[in-house]
Each structure stands twice: as C-alpha cells, then as structure tokens.
Amino acid sequence: MVGIDTVLIKVASRCNINCSYCYVYNMGDAGWAVMPKRISHETALAIGRALSELSSAQRHPFAVVLHGGEPLLLGQKRLERLLEILRRALPPSHSISIQTNGMLITEAILDTCSEYRTNLSVSIDGPGIVHDRYRVGHGGEPTHAKVVEGIRRLREHRDAQFLYSGLLAVIDPDSHPGDVYQYLKGLGAPSIDFLCRDGNHSHLPDGKASFESIEFGSWLARLLDLYLADPTPPRIRLFDDIIRLILGASGIKEGVGITDFGILILETDGSVAKNDTLKSAYDGADRFETTWSVHEHNLTEVVNSIEFASYHAMQRPSSKACLSCPELHVCGGGMPLHRWSDENGFNNPSVYCMDQKFLIDHIRSRLIEYRISA
Amino acid sequence: MPTTQETQSLPATAASDPLEIDVSGISSPALARLVEEIRNDEPSTNRAYDRVHNRHNR
Numbered sequence: 001m002v003g004i005d006t007v008l009i010k011v012a013s014r015c016n017i018n019c020s021y022c023y024v025y026n027m028g029d030a031g032w033a034v035m036p037k038r039i040s041h042e043t044a045l046a047i048g049r050a051l052s053e054l055s056s057a058q059r060h061p062f063a064v065v066l067h068g069g070e071p072l073l074l075g076q077k078r079l080e081r082l083l084e085i086l087r088r089a090l091p092p093s094h095s096i097s098i099q100t101n102g103m104l105i106t107e108a109i110l111d112t113c114s115e116y117r118t119n120l121s122v123s124i125d126g127p128g129i130v131h132d133r134y135r136v137g138h139g140g141e142p143t144h145a146k147v148v149e150g151i152r153r154l155r156e157h158r159d160a161q162f163l164y165s166g167l168l169a170v171i172d173p174d175s176h177p178g179d180v181y182q183y184l185k186g187l188g189a190p191s192i193d194f195l196c197r198d199g200n201h202s203h204l205p206d207g208k209a210s211f212e213s214i215e216f217g218s219w220l221a222r223l224l225d226l227y228l229a230d231p232t233p234p235r236i237r238l239f240d241d242i243i244r245l246i247l248g249a250s251g252i253k254e255g256v257g258i259t260d261f262g263i264l265i266l267e268t269d270g271s272v273a274k275n276d277t278l279k280s281a282y283d284g285a286d287r288f289e290t291t292w293s294v295h296e297h298n299l300t301e302v303v304n305s306i307e308f309a310s311y312h313a314m315q316r317p318s319s320k321a322c323l324s325c326p327e328l329h330v331c332g333g334g335m336p337l338h339r340w341s342d343e344n345g346f347n348n349p350s351v352y353c354m355d356q357k358f359l360i361d362h363i364r365s366r367l368i369e370y371r372i373s374a
Numbered sequence: 375m376p377t378t379q380e381t382q383s384l385p386a387t388a389a390s391d392p393l394e395i396d397v398s399g400i401s402s403p404a405l406a407r408l409v410e411e412i413r414n415d416e417p418s419t420n421r422a423y424d425r426v427h428n429r430h431n432r
Contacts, residue, residue: 227404228402228404228405229402230403230404231403232403233403233404236404239404240404240408243405243408244408244411244412247408247409247412248412249411249412367405370400370401370402370405371395371399371400372395372400372405372409
C-alpha cells in the first residue's frame with residue numbers, strides 16, 4: 001500500500017487573485033471551471049469519513065493541507081465547520097495546515113484556526129516591487145499591501161507561534177536575492193521556502209533562457225551564501241533539504257532526493273486527482289483515468305490500486321541522464337512537472353537540471369569551505 | 375564564512391565527518407543547526423509533517 005503522508009484538499013476552486021504564473025489558471029488547464037466554487041457540506045462530511053478510514057488503515061499519520069484556489073474564500077463559518085469535521089475524524093497526530101495568499105486573513109479566521117489547531121503558510125514573493133510583478137489581482141492590480149496586512153494579523157495573534165508556519169516564495173531570477181532574503185526574513189516567519197516557476201522542456205519557465213542556462217541555480221546560490229553567513233537565519237527548507245541529502249540524511253519534500261512521498265489530492269467536489277502541478281504539462285495531466293470520489297470510493301482501495309501506484313512512481317525519474325547521474329540521490333530528478341516534454345512525456349531530466357547541478361556543486365563547495373564533509 | 379586565506383591554508387583533507395565535528399566550531403549557524411539535527415536524527419522542521427506548508431497556492 002502506498003503510504004500517504006499528505007492529503008491536499010482543494011476547498012475552493014476559485015481564487016481572488018490571478019497570478020500570471022499560476023499553474024491552476026494560466027498554464028493551459030481548465031479543469032477548475034467545472035468544479036464547485038467551494039467544497040459543500042456533504043463533500044466535507046464525505047471527506048471526513050474517508051480520511052478517518054484511511055487513517056485507521058495506515059500505521060502512520062498524514063498531514064492535511066487546505067488548498068485551492070484560495071482556501072480562505074471559504075469564509076470563517078464554512079472553514080469552522082470543515083475543521084470541526086476534520087478534527088472529529090482524525091487523531092491529533094494529523095496536522096492540518098492552510099496554504100493561503102494571505103489577503104483574506106482575519107482575526108475571526110485566525111481564532112478558528114487556533115481553536116482547531118490549524119496553522120497557516122503565506123505565499124509572498126518578496127518586497128512589493130518583486131511580488132507585484134506577477135502576483136496580481138484579476139484586474140492586474142497589486143496585491144502586496146493586502147498580503148502584508150494579512151501577515152501582520154497573523155504575527156500579532158496571541159497564538160502566532162503555532163499559527164504562523166512559514167512563507168513561500170516563487171523565485172524571480174531578475175530580482176536581487178539579497179533584497180528578497182532580507183525582506184522575507186523581516187516578516188518573522190520560522191521557515192521560508194522557495195519554488196522555481198512552473199514550466200517544462202516544451203514550455204520553458206519564464207526567466208529561463210534554455211535547458212543549459214542557470215538563472216535559477218545562480219540566484220539560489222547567491223541566496224545560499226547569504227543564508228550560510230547569516231548569524232540569525234530563518235529555516236530555508238530547500239537549502240536544508242539539499243544539505244541534509246548531501247550529508248547523508250533525508251529531505252522532507254518532493255523535488256529533491258529520492259524519498260517517495262505519498263500525496264493524495266482531493267478536489268473541491270471530492271474527486272481524487274493527481275498532483276495539481278502536473279496541470280502545467282497538458283490539459284488533464286492531473287486526472288486519473290479512473291474516476292474516484294470520496295462519495296463513492298474507499299481511499300485505502302484507491303491508494304492500493306495499480307493506477308495510483310503507477311502515478312506514485314512518477315516521482316522517481318526515469319531518464320538515462322538522471323539514472324546515471326552521480327547526484328541522483330541529492331537532486332532526485334526534480335519535480336515531475338519539470339520533466340515534461342511533448343516528445344518524450346516525463347522521460348526527461350528536469351528542465352532545471354543544470355540549475356540543480358550548479359546549486360548542488362555550489363553547496364558542496366561551501367561545505368568544504370566550512371570544513372564539513374559529505 | 376571562512377575567508378579565502380583561511381580555507382587556502384587548510385590541508386585538502388581538513389573537512390570533517392558531520393557526526394564528529396564540534397558544532398561550536400562551525401561559523402555558520404544554519405550549518406551548525408543542520409549538523410546537530412543530523413547527528414541527533416532530528417526532523418528538519420519543528421513539527422512533524424510540517425512540509426505541507428511549502429506547497430504553493432498559486
């Protein structure tokens with residue numbers, strides 16, 4: 001049985017903003033449009049029952065993350081009902097988190113999250129001049145000020161130490177990593193993570209000139225130097241994972257390393273979907289051939305199926321270039337979505353292969369300079 | 375961070391096994407924390423299964 005460590009529930013299919021790099025709305029897939037705008041009470045109850053059964057069938061707990069669209073479009077009342085259902089269904093060992101754009105954070109929502117032990121992470125790409133280039137509203141208006149206001153409320157809440165989980169930034173390789181680092185650090189998050197833009201070999205990520213170029217790798221290398229030299233650093237998940245992998249330990253997130261992570265995605269209507277980032281490959285890439293739903297199917301049977309196991313195995317790279325690479329155990333072939341090409345499907349190295357190699361080499365060099373061997 | 379002069383004066387084999395190194399001698403707090411976590415087999419986040427917060431909501 002594939003062990004599930006994360007259940008991602010898309011509690012809202014719409015978003016109050018329209019980031020130009022969004023894989024949900026702006027990279028060719030229109031699946032969101034046929035989904036209910038918000039999860040219904042009936043679907044929430046069905047999810048509660050389904051997750052309770054899955055939890056009982058597994059030996060280890062899983063984390064639940066509320067996602068979307070923008071999950072806080074649920075509003076406080078619906079959120080409270082959903083969290084009540086989930087907390088009733090799952091033991092306390094199962095964490096619940098929300099990944100939000102931060103613009104709809106209110107005191108009432110934070111009180112509800114505190115009551116139901118649900119923490120939040122906020123998406124923000126850096127200072128306003130960086131963030132507002134791509135994270136804009138539906139009319140193209142800037143969003144940074146409202147995000148910062150949401151983060152302020154989060155930081156000032158009486159339960160902030162629990163509630164404030166972290167920040168997540170998409171890299172803009174044209175930005176100054178020092179400006180981004182200092183700005184995000186100044187927002188006081190315990191953890192910060194960075195993501196590369198979606199894209200693949202047939203549709204290069206915005207900001208990447210070619211497969212051979214290393215815009216993102218060199219940006220991250222500069223950021224790493226700041227991180228290592230900082231006397232009071234936050235945690236930066238991506239760097240921590242790579243360093244841990246180089247030193248023989250394991251990472252905690254897909255995208256580096258060869259640990260298989262079990263992720264289950266539940267759509268707004270209760271259907272089971274693949275990793276939603278696959279949307280950037282082609283329309284429908286995140287859908288299973290089999291139609292599964294919490295309303296009709298047992299999730300244990302779903303994750304035990306051949307089709308789910310096959311999808312789960314996609315995390316591992318298949319290309320000869322990856323399998324013969326001396327850094328496979330660190331790089332892991334990157335995220336599946338970045339491996340896509342119209343010619344070879346997912347049987348390619350990551351479009352960020354050169355960036356990953358550059359960054360890993362840079363980290364290895366720094367470890368030697370700090371007298372730490374691998 | 376060690377200066378170029380400091381690193382150039384080190385013999386090529388000066389890098390140490392993370393399980394043996396004295397973390398107080400690591401000048402990078404981020405690295406010192408990571409080495410300590412690896413040595414103590416600790417998870418890399420404060421909370422188990424905390425990694426989900428890194429899933430982007432785009």
